[in-house]
Amino acid sequence: MPLGNRLKEFRAAGGLNQQELGTLVGASRQTISLIERGDYNPSITLALKIARVFGKSVEEVFYLTGEEEA
Secondary structure, three states: OOEEEOHHHHHHHOOOOHHHHHHHHOOOHHHHHHHHHOOOOOOHHHHHHHHHHHOOOHHHHEEEOOOOOO
8 A cells, every 4th residue: 555645745834844854853865755755655663753743643644545455
């Protein structure tokens, strides 16, 4: 299941660039860019750190884009 996110939206609203967010969560600018583009799924720890920066739940920042059938 692809993981979607609203990271760029929250980052822009918070007035942060990718480098600044990366510094706050202990990740590189490149990692933040990859997550925003959907090319990289963050670890649970990183997802929690990102959500905490914005005062949001993980589910508000990250979401599943589709459900696989069993």
